[in-house]
Amino acid sequence: MYRAGIDLGGTNIKAGIVDENQRILIEDSVPTRAKRPYQEVIKDMAELVKKLLAQLGIGEDVLAGVGVGSPGTVDAAKGVVLYSNNFDWENVPLAAELGAYFSCPVGISNDANCAALGEVKAGAAKKIANAILLTLGTGVGGGVIIDGKVFEGAHAGGAELGHTSLIFGGEACTCGRKGCVEAYVSATALIRDAKRAAEKHPASKMNELCGGDLTNMNGKIPFDAAWDGDTAAKEVVENYITYLGEAIANFVNIFRPDVILLSGGVCNQGEKLTKPLSLYIKDKCFAKERAFVPEVKCAILGNSAGIIGAANLI
Amino acid sequence: MYRAGIDLGGTNIKAGIVDENQRILIEDSVPTRAKRPYQEVIKDMAELVKKLLAQLGIGEDVLAGVGVGSPGTVDAAKGVVLYSNNFDWENVPLAAELGAYFSCPVGISNDANCAALGEVKAGAAKKIANAILLTLGTGVGGGVIIDGKVFEGAHAGGAELGHTSLIFGGEACTCGRKGCVEAYVSATALIRDAKRAAEKHPASKMNELCGGDLTNMNGKIPFDAAWDGDTAAKEVVENYITYLGEAIANFVNIFRPDVILLSGGVCNQGEKLTKPLSLYIKDKCFAKERAFVPEVKCAILGNSAGIIGAANLI
Numbered sequence: 001m002y003r004a005g006i007d008l009g010g011t012n013i014k015a016g017i018v019d020e021n022q023r024i025l026i027e028d029s030v031p032t033r034a035k036r037p038y039q040e041v042i043k044d045m046a047e048l049v050k051k052l053l054a055q056l057g058i059g060e061d062v063l064a065g066v067g068v069g070s071p072g073t074v075d076a077a078k079g080v081v082l083y084s085n086n087f088d089w090e091n092v093p094l095a096a097e098l099g100a101y102f103s104c105p106v107g108i109s110n111d112a113n114c115a116a117l118g119e120v121k122a123g124a125a126k127k128i129a130n131a132i133l134l135t136l137g138t139g140v141g142g143g144v145i146i147d148g149k150v151f152e153g154a155h156a157g158g159a160e161l162g163h164t165s166l167i168f169g170g171e172a173c174t175c176g177r178k179g180c181v182e183a184y185v186s187a188t189a190l191i192r193d194a195k196r197a198a199e200k201h202p203a204s205k206m207n208e209l210c211g212g213d214l215t216n217m218n219g220k221i222p223f224d225a226a227w228d229g230d231t232a233a234k235e236v237v238e239n240y241i242t243y244l245g246e247a248i249a250n251f252v253n254i255f256r257p258d259v260i261l262l263s264g265g266v267c268n269q270g271e272k273l274t275k276p277l278s279l280y281i282k283d284k285c286f287a288k289e290r291a292f293v294p295e296v297k298c299a300i301l302g303n304s305a306g307i308i309g310a311a312n313l314i
Numbered sequence: 315m316y317r318a319g320i321d322l323g324g325t326n327i328k329a330g331i332v333d334e335n336q337r338i339l340i341e342d343s344v345p346t347r348a349k350r351p352y353q354e355v356i357k358d359m360a361e362l363v364k365k366l367l368a369q370l371g372i373g374e375d376v377l378a379g380v381g382v383g384s385p386g387t388v389d390a391a392k393g394v395v396l397y398s399n400n401f402d403w404e405n406v407p408l409a410a411e412l413g414a415y416f417s418c419p420v421g422i423s424n425d426a427n428c429a430a431l432g433e434v435k436a437g438a439a440k441k442i443a444n445a446i447l448l449t450l451g452t453g454v455g456g457g458v459i460i461d462g463k464v465f466e467g468a469h470a471g472g473a474e475l476g477h478t479s480l481i482f483g484g485e486a487c488t489c490g491r492k493g494c495v496e497a498y499v500s501a502t503a504l505i506r507d508a509k510r511a512a513e514k515h516p517a518s519k520m521n522e523l524c525g526g527d528l529t530n531m532n533g534k535i536p537f538d539a540a541w542d543g544d545t546a547a548k549e550v551v552e553n554y555i556t557y558l559g560e561a562i563a564n565f566v567n568i569f570r571p572d573v574i575l576l577s578g579g580v581c582n583q584g585e586k587l588t589k590p591l592s593l594y595i596k597d598k599c600f601a602k603e604r605a606f607v608p609e610v611k612c613a614i615l616g617n618s619a620g621i622i623g624a625a626n627l628i
Binding site: 073082083090129130142146152153154155156157158159160161163164165166167168170175176177243246247249250252253254255256257258283284285286287288290291292294 | 387396397404443444460466467468469470471472473474475477478479480481482484489490491557560561563564566567568569570571572597598599600601602604605606608
């Protein structure tokens with residue numbers, strides 16, 4: 001049997017056909033063009049899956065399920081996207097609408113949950129039952145895997161790890177609160193802090209690496225400048241690691257998982273990121289060395305995680 | 315069948331025999347005298363249960379299980395108290411040691427987990443499957459019930475909701491970190507903040523209610539003074555409710571439970587506490603009115619929650 005996984009993004013709909021060994025046999029994408037009526041977006045999702053099946057020469061009779069990872073607040077139990085800011089979607093019956101194109105079951109979940117499930121099924125946490133993934137991108141998504149399954153919360157809108165407080169009354173968050181984890185450890189936040197530091201310290205190498213134009217700032221520049229000895233950049237990087245370490249310590253104290261996974265561009269830093277984080281949380285987690293402290297690792301599947309995870313929702 | 319529940323406290327060992335309707339048929343307590351060898355404490359626990367059974371005229375053959383709620387870091391799966399600061403306990407094999415006195419199974423968990431389970435089985439969250447309890451006492455314990463069962467975390471030292479950050483770098487916490495939820499919403503923290511405010515504002519009614527001696531400060535005084543219009547006390551109370559609201563919003567965003575329960579002396583404030591908290595979290599939880607926002611309620615079982623919850627561990 002085969003399963004289809006769809007990663008619904010703001011720019012592209014990515015889909016793949018996944019076999020029982022969690023290999024993606026074929027994948028492709030089409031533009032989302034998110035502002036269309038949702039029925040059209042969903043029709044394109046169905047057609048993309050059917051095209052991939054046809055290219056593989058696989059009939060729908062051996063398709064065990066179709067899963068979708070969607071941004072926004074997803075009611076997985078009801079199959080409804082309650083709200084997605086990117087898409088102007090409200091109460092979109094995604095599972096039912098997509099299910100009309102297939103005879104197999106259709107499941108949906110939040111995209112970060114799918115990425116976490118993908119890494120547990122086939123990636124950095126393979127064969128591990130309890131994992132937490134933080135996606136460090138424009139925002140911060142949280143995926144919680146308990147006993148090998150996605151933990152959604154009792155009601156929709158759980159596992160929103162990025163929207164827990166880190167600094168009460170701090171930086172404004174996209175969710176309307178202040179001081180959320182997302183407002184400090186997203187790539188957006190890192191770039192904001194790097195820009196501020198570069199502005200404050202005109203001699204900082206970060207300005208040079210931006211070619212004198214701070215709109216060129218990205219999440220790599222503060223790390224590059226820091227490893228090169230730049231003091232202002234070092235402070236940005238150290239703060240970033242501290243914020244992320246505090247957030248991870250919180251999630252360890254709550255879930256005490258087998259492993260913490262990170263994904264996003266910042267993971268290109270590899271052990272330069274995960275080593276200081278591991279040291280930091282060893283010192284900060286409740287009961288310290290008396291209790292289990294999980295390893296902090298980078299996710300390894302990249303974009304495939306979302307497809308494999310979505311395929312495993314069913 | 316009957317079950318025994320034991321609430322192991324720093325001062326007293328409380329135990330009760332619970333029937334299948336979750337009624338405590340009989341209960342009693344003995345002093346813990348915590349600094350003794352743990353074997354003696356555990357022997358007293360066993361003898362107390364056996365005495366209660368004898369008083370009821372119930373044989374051990376109809377005792378289905380014995381459960382213990384213990385302070386500290388508890389490895390429920392292994393039946394071991396990894397660490398308890400109050401008792402100077404480290405790696406105490408509580409379940410095995412107590413089990414030697416009984417032929418039925420023995421289970422252990424953290425005391426806050428037991429209190430949460432008790433409230434779900436017989437108290438403020440009866441017939442509710444997903445609840446979070448915050449015990450607001452000397453410290454802050456967290457009990458997480460998912461699908462009617464205690465959520466311990468994948469490894470021991472999970473569900474420590476009091477040890478998640480609220481104000482990065484803030485007040486020192488007993489766990490060694492700074493700015494934890496416990497350091498702002500425990501009764502200890504409330505009293506600390508009320509003392510500081512009373513000291514800063516000599517005209518505050520809080521000083522009068524303390525009889526001019528701030529060592530008399532308790533968690534009720536700032537509320538009493540605030541309802542009486544005292545400005546300094548109002549600020550203490552408003553800050554307290556804000557801190558607690560932020561913490562609750564975090565736990566809603568993570569677990570999205572059916573209900574949030576609070577216990578501890580501060581719950582004597584009833585709706586004066588829960589109403590503003592409910593309003594606060596409605597505004598702060600992720601996705602606001604688009605997602606389910608749980609009710610905030612006070613626990614109702616008092617000390618019985620720990621006994622009933624412990625009895626239900628088996």
